[in-house]
Amino acid sequence: MQRFARTFRENPSLSKLLIVFTVSGGSLVAYSEATKPHESNNLGDLTEVNHQKKRVVVLGTGWAGTSFLKNLKDPSYDVQVISPRNYFAFTPLLPSVTCGTVEGRSIVEPIRNIIRKKNVDMQYCEAECIKIDAKNKKVYCRSNLNGKEEFAVDYDYLVIAIGARVNTFNIPGVEENTFFLKEVEDAQRIRRTVIDCFEKASLPYLTDEERKRILHFVIVGGGPTGVEFAAQLHDFVSEDVVRLYPKVKDFVKITLVEATDHILNMFDKRITAFAEEKFGRDGIDVKTGSMVVKVSDKEISTKDVKSGDITSTPYGMVVWSTGIGTRPVVTNFMKEIGQGQRRVLATDEWLRVEGSDTVYAIGDTATINQRKVMEDIAVIFQKADKDNSGTLTVKEFQEVLNDICERYPQVELYLKNNHISGLVDLLKEAKGDDVKESVEVDIEEFKSALSKADSQMKNLPATAQVASQQGVYLADCFNRMEKCEKDPEGPIRFRGEGRHRFRPFRYKHLGQFAPLGGEQTAAQLPGDWVSIGHSTQWLWYSVYASKQVSWRTRALVVTDWTRRFLFGRDSSQI
Known part of the structure; x- marks a missing residue:
């Protein structure tokens, strides 16, 4: 001890260093004690804080659900993820797994790896939803573990992203x-x-x-x-x-x-x-x-x-x-909310389930029930006719055209396909070329001009690209939900008064690939650009590698492709 004391006396800097470590260590101990949850009041305070957060339950860890979770940033939510599989799978590469081109483990990412990096309170539970009770805001689940026990989870908002099942069309065998x-x-x-x-x-x-x-x-x-x-x-x-x-x-x-x-x-x-x-x-x-x-x-x-x-x-x-086909739990839910006559769950353009204000459905689970422009044509005309003259001028039509196209995508598609930029061109398409700039139209002529627009309506394809974009869109809505309660934004709704707080979901097609074997792939990209051949295969490689959910899976997939080039496909039964 005397030797240590003499050493510190002869080295003042070492003494200061010891003091710093001692103080720091004491501070760490004090901090750990201060932040440790206590059994009395602090636990009650924590419960109260969590209670104040909106409870969001997400069903599914596929493309739609995972995109929603990755893009949700508002920490005011308490998120509960429920799915029978604890990982996200890059499904476009499933055909490559069937013959050993890519290993199955290379295209999956544990969902806990994804949610642990978020600054939002997210919990995962490995279970399967067996019933949705929208009236009482509960979902009933069955655990795949512990003897398949059943339990209920409350929610403020429910996001259904459980995908779809394979449709056998009831064909025998x-x-x-x-x-x-x-x-x-x-x-x-x-x-x-x-x-x-x-x-x-x-x-x-x-x-x-x-x-x-x-x-x-x-x-x-x-x-x-x-x-x-x-x-x-x-x-x-x-x-x-x-x-x-x-x-x-x-x-x-x-x-x-x-x-x-x-x-x-x-x-x-x-x-x-x-x-x-x-x-x-x-x-x-x-x-x-x-x-x-x-x-x-x-x-x-x-x-x-x-x-x-x-x-x-x-x-x-x-x-x-x-x-x-629709999963049984969704079929039963559709009957509960009055959609029993439909083949698939219907949402509005904001991905909210029709008949239930706090339930959203994204991905293959549902389809958007696009509103027809002819159903609201009288309201559209009334809003455009600001001077209540009973006729619509070119200026009045142009002022409301952007809102019409935003609310009814089929109108924008119809105008684009027919190279129409305004009311005059629209009337020329409907009535002939003898139309002047000073034209004014009444409600019947307006109906006639837009009567063909609804023919452009199409359901979105059940693809990973659509599901991913819907997840991103819905997460953005949730991120801005509290702010938009006070400061609404978006296009005129046309059914009912006022303006909707969010713009409706719009799918942006980024192209699609079709690998055809022999290192040849066909691609149909935006702008009606078609590419076929070996160069497109390398484009496919780069796009699919970049779209992996993590750097880990990206490295694994590229490694698998390299291994296949060098050593061929693995033919073991493992």
């Missing part, structure tokens, strides 16, 4: 004998089954007919998912199977079944034609105009739409990738 491609588990199950088919076909005691059946892969649905899976499977066969299973490679057959006349109907005709031609060259059998009527454990039966002939074909594996 689809549920029991086909594979879906909606979740990561589905893709991993398909991958194991594909490998199993090749391993089974390699057994020495099988006949050639049995090998042909086992290695016949049928994909039902000619949309982007079905087409991409067919392309991925073909690449796996042509690039890896020839080396891994050389004795059975010649028995492989891939059939793509589509009920309409063409595959990729939502794409430009140039892309559709290229895809069908390429699949024909690659040996993928594309059967358009064929409807599946039954699926047994070894045969799939299809009916020709034109002739009505039914054909049964042996198969080894069927992947079902066509149509989506």
Whole structure:
């Protein structure tokens, strides 16, 4: 001790350093004691503070729900996330998982990693919502753990983002004998089954007919998912199977079944034609105009739409990738709020469920019930006719045109498609070219001019792009909700007085990709720009890598692509 004392006396700076550490340590202890929750008054204060926050319950961790959570910034909310899966999955890469191009773990991000970085109080609970009680503002859930116990959660605002289920159209055998491609588990199950088919076909005691059946892969649905899976499977066969299973490679057959006349109907005709031609060259059998009527454990039966002939074909594996349906919990909720006659949950243009002011629905769960302009045409005319003259001048129409286009997107689309910039051009389109700048129109002529606008109305596609944009939009609304209560903004509502506090949701299409195999991809980008080929494949790589939800998944996906280039696809059954 004397030696230590002498050392400190001879080194004053060391003594000061010790004092600083001592004071700092005491401060840390004092701070920890001060911030430690006490059992008496502080706990009550904390409960009271949380009670003052608006309780937001988010159902689902898909594209819509995760986008909402990532963009919610207002700390005045207490958010409870409820979902049976504790991760977000980058679903556009699911077809790549089916054949080992990308690993399933590379495209998922734990939801707790996402919400822990927020300055908003967010909690996650692994459970499934089984009932929504909008009247009492409760959701009833069932835990997947602890013996499937049930519990209730209260909410001030509810965001339904649970997505949709696969629609089997009640076709016999689809549920029991086909594979879906909606979740990561589905893709991993398909991958194991594909490998199993090749391993089974390699057994020495099988006949050639049995090998042909086992290695016949049928994909039902000619949309982007079905087409991409067919392309991925073909690449796996042509690039890896020839080396891994050389004795059975010649028995492989891939059939793509589509009920309409063409595959990729939502794409430009140039892309559709290229895809069908390429699949024909690659040996993928594309059967358009064929409807599946039954699926047994070894045969799939299809009916020709034109002739009505039914054909049964042996198969080894069927992947079902066509149509989506409403989940049972949403169906029951629709009956409760008076939407029982609809096939899908309806929201207004602000993504609020019709019939329930505090419930919002985003993503594949719902569709926007776009208001028709002809339903409000009298109110629109009245608001535009500021001098109450009974007629509308060009100036009066132009002053309200922006609000009309904002409130009714179909009007803007109609004007754009017909190159119309004002009332004169609109009347020329409706009545002919003999229209002057000084024209004035009455209500009947105004109705006639806008009568074709509602024909432009279309439901938004059930895609990740739409769901993501809806999540961002709704989070922005919640971020500004308290402020906008006092300072409303937005376009004229036209149904009812006043102005709505938020602008309605507007989807901005950023383009879409269709990977076609052989390192070739088709892209339809804004401005009617179509690109097809190897260069577009590299664009696809860069876009999908940049859209990953975290740097971790981004690095994993790029690593998987690199590994596939260098070593081929992994054919293990793990």
